[in-house]
Amino acid sequence: MPIGYELEPNGMLDRMYRWFSKVSSRHVGAAEELPPKETLDGHLAAQRLAYDAVVHVSKLLRVGMTELEAATLLENYLKDHGTERYLHRAFAWFGSHSRFDEYQSYSDYHPSDRVLEEDHVVILDVSPVVDGYIGDVGYTVCLKPNEEMEKAKTFLLQLREDLPKMFGSTMTAGEIWLDIDRRIKDAGYDNVHSKYPHCVLGHRVFRVKPKQGKHLRIGNRSFGWFSLETNMAFLKMGLSATLTPEHIGRKLGLWAIEPHIGWAGGGAKFEEILVVEPGRCYWLDDNVPHVLEAKQRQAAAAAN
Incomplete structure (x- = not known):
């Protein structure tokens, strides 16, 4: 699969893939099952551990x-x-x-020997499994004040505010993808999540069988991003598990939403779990670092 996404298909194979993605997105299976409260609590615990990890490590970053x-x-x-x-x-x-x-191929996306410089924007992304429950977060920081990054994060917070409304509307998941893509470009940014495998704006989260020890993974290309167990779960759910431009299936369930934008020299994203129920869509947790930090900045500005 080539890196990136164009509105017009690139040849016959791309047309066939997009047709298959659209058709298969209707076959949701168990992916749209609405979890009971204890399941939401499990995902919340995993997400909070993930945020604890990225915030902790962000404070350890050094040139x-x-x-x-x-x-x-x-x-x-x-x-x-x-x-x-x-x-x-x-x-x-x-x-x-x-x-x-x-980056020329998906194998390039893995962590490298790239050395951190003081003015680099940094994205940390981690997805622990806690007692079988998945959390998946992305966090953007810089070692020094970075006006361009803060501007981008403010734009992302506006997307965060609007995404539950979009999921609660009659829009298909694919239409949401395309509208977010348009808004990113209208704001002068590049759509970086279009460079993810399958160009995903997000993916479903679910519970796997609780086990101890490490996950296995396969290789270092796109399959190597994920553990073997979760690869198998995604394969079972099919492309209904990914929020692509072709997704026309039902939206109910739990989604890890991850808009990722770029400008000259840097990029920013957030990622957190969105709960989509009949008649109600909401973020699993509003006490997340990028929201709390924005409130702190607003309070400081108001005080001055």
């Missing part, structure tokens, strides 16, 4: 550290707090890597 070292710190934090299991491996992207520049 000269590599992406691999930052990813290892994330993995060690999770291990020290009771889990070695994950939906996907820990990611750390520095500088232009935070907008996926220089």
Whole structure:
């Protein structure tokens, strides 16, 4: 699969893939099952652990550290707090890597020996599995004040505010993808999540069988992003599990939503779980770092 997305299909194979994606997105199976409260609590615990990890590691970042070292710190934090299991491996992207520049294939997206510089924007992305429940978050920081990054994060917070309304509307998931894409470009940014495998704006989260120990993974290409167990779960659900431009299936269930935008030299994203119920759509938790930090900035500005 080529990296990126164009509105017009690129040849016959692309047309066939888009047709298959659209048809298969209707076959949701158990992916849209609405979880009971205890299940939501399990995902909330996993998401909060994920945020604890990225915030903790963000404070340990130093000039000269590599992406691999930052990813290892994330993995060690999770291990020290009771889990070695994950939906996907820990990611750390520095500088232009935070907008996926220089990447030619999906194997390039894994943490590298890229060295952190003081003005680099950093994205940390981690997805622990806690007692079988998946959490998946993305967090954007910089070692020094970065006006462009803060502007981008403000734009992302507006998307965060609007996304539950969009999921609660009659729009298909694919129409939501295309509208977010339009809004990103109208604001002068690049759509970086269009460079993800299957160009996903998000994916479903679910529970896997609780186990101890590490997950296995296959290779280092797109399948290597995810553990073997979660790859198998995604295959079972099919493309209904991914929020792509072709998705026309039902939206009910739990989604990890991850809009990712870029500008010259940097990128920013957030990722958190959206709960979609009949007649109600809401974020699993509003006490998340990017929201709390924005409130703190607003309070400080008002005080001045």
